[in-house]
Structure formats: C-alpha cells, structure tokens
Amino acid sequence: MVPCILELGGKCPVIVDHDADMNLTASKVMWGKTLNSGQVCIAPDYVFVHEKRLKEFVEACQGKLTSFFGEENKKLSPYQGRIVNKFHTERLKKAIDTCQGQIICGGKVDVEKQHVQPTLVLEPKKDSILMTEEIFGCVLPIFPYSSINEVIEFINSKDKPLTVYYFGSYGNPNMDRVREQTSSGHLMQNEMLYQFCTNY
Secondary structure, eight states: OOOOOOOOOBOOEEEEOTTOOHHHHHHHHHHHHHGGGGOOTTSOOEEEEEGGGHHHHHHHHHHHHHHHHOSTTOOSOTTSOOOSSHHHHHHHHHHHHTSOSEEEEOOOEETTTTEEOOEEEESOOTTSHHHHSOOOSSEEEEEEESOHHHHHHHHHTSOOBSOEEEESOTTOHHHHHHHHHOOOSOEEESOOSGGGOOOO
C-alpha cells in the first residue's frame, strides 16, 4: 500500500454573521482571498453576509483592497501576484464574464500579463462557473442572507468543503449550529488560513 492524501472537493464558504467585527473580518477575508492571488486551496470561495451588514462588508472589503494594492485603477499593482499561466487567466476571465452577478469592484483581466484584478461579485448565478467550480483566483462571490438556516442548507447541498470560515462573536449560537450541522475538513472562527501553517 502506498500512502496518499486525498483532498475534499468542495468550495470553502465564509459566513459573516450580524455581530461580526467588520474591520477584522474584511482584513482576514481579503487577505485570504488575495494571498498568492487566490491560488490557495483553502482560500475563501464565496461569502454569505448577514443582510444587515452587507453594505458595510462590501465597503470594508473595498477599503482593504485599496490599502493592500493602491487605488483600483492601478491595474498592475507591484504588490499583487500573477495567475500561474494564461490558461487559468482565461478561465477566470470566463468565470467573471459569465457569472451574471454585479461586479462591485475589479473585474479587469489582462490575459497576456496573467493578471486578474481582485474582484468582488454580488449575487452571481448559483449555477455559474464561478459557483460550481473551485475559483482558485482572486474573485469573490458575495451573497446576503437573512437566516443561518439558508446558509447551512446551501453548504450541505454542495460537496464537502476543505474549510468553513465563520466570523461572529464568540458564544453566538449560530457558530454552534454551523459546527453541528455542516461537515468540512476544518471549521475556523474569526481567522483565515491558519490551519495551513506548520510548526517546525
């Protein structure tokens, strides 16, 4: 028998609850989504944000992207990595162009230079490429929600994710419900990608 490691195939969701610390949440989520231009297997793939905090979350994320990479029109930021090859750059362009969601910011793609702007997309079609395949790039779909039930139901309707990220206050019963009613490789609260780190 040859030892091997098998990877779960689901997309990694983020849940932003009504009592999340928004500055912390936006910092963590945007860092996790743009690290290596989103080419990390446990990067967040989509976000469910409580409808009361949606506008605040979007504005906070836009502010973080500006602080990370400069003004939005500085398309080729020296602080942002490139997509691994042209094939995957074209794949991400197609995912953005066909998602039928509202492009909140970003959306520009330069295939020749293998560059994709960090992109926030509000409510893309749930059967679009963006929502049915692993993104593996710096494009983040965002959905509002009113009840944690609909978030849990959606997560459970898909393949098991590598990680579920939950942002909300400690002691919030919604975190307990997510832990008890979903299944994933890892569940993390108010942090991002730390399970990727190794101690030497």
